[in-house]
Amino acid sequence: MEIRYTAQILTYGQFRSIWNLTRPTLSLGFSQAVFYLLPLTNGLWSSGDYDQSLGGASPEMTEKLLYEGKAKKIFLTESEDELLVFYKDDATAFNGAKKGQIESKGQLNNAISSVFFELLETAGVRSHFLKKTGSNTMLVKKLEIIPLEVVVRNIAAGSLSQRLGWPEGRVLDEPIVEFYYKDDALGDPLINNNHIAALKLASPCDLAFLEEEAKKIDRILSAYLLARRVRLVDFKLEFGRHKGQILLGDEISPDTCRFWDAETNKKLDKDRFRQDLGEVTEAYQEIYNRLTCQAVQKYRALVKVRLKDSVLDPQGEAILRSLSSLGLEDFQSIRVGKLIDISVVGENEREVSHKVKKLSDDLLANPNMEKYSFTVEPVK
Amino acid sequence: MTCKAAVIVFPGSNCDRDCVRSFEAVTGLKANLVWHKETSLPNYDFIILPGGFSYGDYLRCGAIARFSPVLSEVKRLADRGRYILGICNGFQILTEARLLPGALLRNHGLKYLCRDVYLRVETSQSPFTSSYKNGQIIRLPISHGEGSYSLNPRELNTLNDQDRVVFRYASAGGTVGETSSPNGSQESIAGIINRERNVLGLMPHPERLAEADLGGLDGRPLFESVLAALGGQA
Ligand SMILES: Nc1ncnc2c1ncn2[C@@H]1O[C@H](COP(=O)(O)OP(=O)(O)O)[C@@H](O)[C@H]1O
Ligand SMILES: [Mg+2]
Numbered sequence: 276m277e278i279r280y281t282a283q284i285l286t287y288g289q290f291r292s293i294w295n296l297t298r299p300t301l302s303l304g305f306s307q308a309v310f311y312l313l314p315l316t317n318g319l320w321s322s323g324d325y326d327q328s329l330g331g332a333s334p335e336m337t338e339k340l341l342y343e344g345k346a347k348k349i350f351l352t353e354s355e356d357e358l359l360v361f362y363k364d365d366a367t368a369f370n371g372a373k374k375g376q377i378e379s380k381g382q383l384n385n386a387i388s389s390v391f392f393e394l395l396e397t398a399g400v401r402s403h404f405l406k407k408t409g410s411n412t413m414l415v416k417k418l419e420i421i422p423l424e425v426v427v428r429n430i431a432a433g434s435l436s437q438r439l440g441w442p443e444g445r446v447l448d449e450p451i452v453e454f455y456y457k458d459d460a461l462g463d464p465l466i467n468n469n470h471i472a473a474l475k476l477a478s479p480c481d482l483a484f485l486e487e488e489a490k491k492i493d494r495i496l497s498a499y500l501l502a503r504r505v506r507l508v509d510f511k512l513e514f515g516r517h518k519g520q521i522l523l524g525d526e527i528s529p530d531t532c533r534f535w536d537a538e539t540n541k542k543l544d545k546d547r548f549r550q551d552l553g554e555v556t557e558a559y560q561e562i563y564n565r566l567t568c569q570a571v572q573k574y575r576a577l578v579k580v581r582l583k584d585s586v587l588d589p590q591g592e593a594i595l596r597s598l599s600s601l602g603l604e605d606f607q608s609i610r611v612g613k614l615i616d617i618s619v620v621g622e623n624e625r626e627v628s629h630k631v632k633k634l635s636d637d638l639l640a641n642p643n644m645e646k647y648s649f650t651v652e653p654v655k
Numbered sequence: 656m657t658c659k660a661a662v663i664v665f666p667g668s669n670c671d672r673d674c675v676r677s678f679e680a681v682t683g684l685k686a687n688l689v690w691h692k693e694t695s696l697p698n699y700d701f702i703i704l705p706g707g708f709s710y711g712d713y714l715r716c717g718a719i720a721r722f723s724p725v726l727s728e729v730k731r732l733a734d735r736g737r738y739i740l741g742i743c744n745g746f747q748i749l750t751e752a753r754l755l756p757g758a759l760l761r762n763h764g765l766k767y768l769c770r771d772v773y774l775r776v777e778t779s780q781s782p783f784t785s786s787y788k789n790g791q792i793i794r795l796p797i798s799h800g801e802g803s804y805s806l807n808p809r810e811l812n813t814l815n816d817q818d819r820v821v822f823r824y825a826s827a828g829g830t831v832g833e834t835s836s837p838n839g840s841q842e843s844i845a846g847i848i849n850r851e852r853n854v855l856g857l858m859p860h861p862e863r864l865a866e867a868d869l870g871g872l873d874g875r876p877l878f879e880s881v882l883a884a885l886g887g888q889a
C-alpha cells in the first residue's frame with residue numbers, strides 16, 4: 276500500500292500525494308494524516324539521518340524532520356502545536372523540472388518571510404508565524420494546510436501572460452485572484468470554485484475569506500514594497516487551519532513572489548533563476564535590503580539656475596532688444612536661466628532637499644557666476 | 656630627455672591630436688593621448704587638456720568633464736607642481752574643476768567665434784610664456800561660443816596684483832581696451848594662471864599656429880617655454 280512506500284523516503288511531495296489519496300477514503304484532516312503516518316516513519320529516523328541532510332544547519336535542530344519540500348524542511352518540535360521551518364538553498368522551477376541551488380537563499384528567504392509576516396501581523400493579518408529562531412529557521416504554528424495555492428496578480432507575467440496572451444508587464448485594472456490545486460503529481464492545475472467545492476477543499480464561506488484575505492495582503496504588501504521602490508507583480512499564498520481558524524502559512528519570499536524594481540523593472544525574484552538571468556542571490560539580497568530600509572517616495576524637484584545679477588546675460592539682452600521691434604515696450608529687463616526638472620526618490624522632503632542642494636552645489640550651478648533656487652514636492 | 660606629455664582625451668575632445676602634433680614638433684618630446692578614464696598619470700610632467708566639446712558640454716562647458724576619473728589625478732599632479740595647460744574647453748574644465756578661478760560665459764555677441772585674434776602677452780614670468788617677451792603682440796586663432804571670462808571684482812584685483820593675467824585680447828596695434836575683447840571677457844582676459852604658476856588656462860589655440868605651414872608661428876614659444884621649464888632645449 277501507499278503508506279508503506281512513504282515510510283522509506285518521505286518527501287513532502289510524496290506525503291502530499293498520500294494525504295490526497297488517503298484523505299477522501301479515510302476522511303482524515305491534514306494533521307490527522309501526519310499523526311497517522313508518523314508512527315510508521317518515526318522508527319526509521321535516527322538523528323544521524325537528518326543531521327546530514329541539514330548540511331550546516333544550526334545545532335538547535337535536534338527535532339524530528341516531518342517532511343522535506345522543495346524549498347523547506349519542516350520539523351516537529353516539543354510542542355504539538357508548533358513546527359520549525361528550515362529554509363533551504365535548493366531551488367526548483369517548472370514543477371521540479373529545473374533544479375539548482377541559490378547561494379544564501381535559505382537565510383534570505385527566512386529573513387524576508389519574517390519581515391513580511393511581522394508586517395502583516397501589525398496590519399491585522401493572522402499567520403502561522405511565531406518567531407524567527409535562527410538564520411535559516413522560524414517557528415510557526417502547525418497548520419492543516421488547505422491544498423490551494425492562492426495567487427494574486429497585479430501585473431501580467433508568467434502563466435497569466437501565456438493563458439491570456441497578455442504581454443508581460445501589462446498592468447491589470449484590478450488584482451486577479453486565482454486558485455491552483457496544490458498537487459505536484461497533477462502539476463498544480465488552475466481550478467475554480469466549483470472544483471474547490473467538488474474537491475471539498477474549502478466551503479464557499481472559507482473561499483470568500485481566502486479571496487478577501489489575499490486581496491488585503493496584496494494591498495498591504497504592494498504599498499509597503501512600492502515605498503521601497505519595488506513593484507509587487509504577483510505572489511502565491513498558502514493558508515491552513517489551526518484550532519478552527521484559517522491562518523496564512525508557508526512563506527512570502529522571492530521564491531513565491533514576482534518583484535520588479537519600480538524604476539527599471541529589473542526582476543528581483545526567482546525568475547532570475549528560471550530564466551537564467553544571473554545575479555540571483557544579489558536579487559534576493561536586494562529585496563531584503565529594500566524591505567529593511569526606510570520607505571522612500573518619489574519627488575519632483577525643480578531647480579532654477581540663473582546668472583547672478585552682477586553677471587551680464589547677453590541672451591536676455593538680445594531678447595529684450597528684439598521686443599521693441601515687436602512693439603512690446605513695457606519690459607524692463609529679461610534674464611534667461613535654466614529650469615532643471617528632476618525626478619528623485621527619497622525618504623522625506625528634507626532628505627530630498629538635502630540631496631538636491633548638494634547636486635546643485637556640486638554640478639547644476641557654477642557658484643562663480645550662477646545662483647539657484649529649487650522646489651521639491653512629492654509625486655502622487 | 657625622458658620627459659613626456661599627456662594630452663587628455665574626453666568624449667568630444669577634438670583638438671587632442673593637434674596638441675600632440677604641435678607639442679612633439681616643437682619640443683621633440685613625446686606626447687601621448689590619454690583617455691579620460693585613466694586614474695593615474697605617473698610618468699607625465701606636462702598635461703594638456705585640449706579643446707573640443709567634452710561630454711557635449713551639456714549643462715555648462717566643462718561641467719561634466721570635471722567629474723572624469725582623470726581629473727582627480729590632474730588635480731593631484733597640479734598640487735605637486737606639474738605643468739597643466741588647458742586650452743579652450745580645457746580652460747573651461749579647469750575653471751569648473753576650481754583649478755583656476757572664474758568662469759567662461761556665453762560670448763556677448765552670442766555667436767560662436769572662429770577667427771584669429773591678437774593677444775598681448777601680459778607676463779613672461781611663467782613656465783608657459785618665458786619664451787615670449789613681456790607685452791609682445793601675438794596672433795592666435797580662437798574657436799569658441801563660451802569664452803567670456805568672468806570673475807568677481809575682488810578676485811580680479813588679486814589676479815592683477817599677482818601678475819596672473821597671462822594673455823589679453825588686443826587690437827592689431829597692440830592696444831587693450833573696451834573693444835579689444837571679441838567675446839566680452841572682463842578686462843579682455845584671454846588666459847590666466849594659478850597662484851603657484853603651474854596651471855595655465857587660455858581660450859585661444861596655440862597648437863593651431865605652431866608650424867610655418869599653418870600660417871603662423873606665434874603658438875610656438877608657448878611650447879618652447881614649457882620645454883625650457885622641463886629642462887630641455889628646443
Ligand atoms: N505552518 C505550517 N504547518 C504545516 N505545513 C506547512 C506550514 N507552512 C507551510 N507548510 C507546508 O510545508 C511545505 C513547505 O515546504 P516547501 O519546500 O515549500 O514544500 P513544497 O515543495 O511542497 O512547496 C509547503 O508545502 C507547505 O504547504
Ligand atoms: Mg512551497
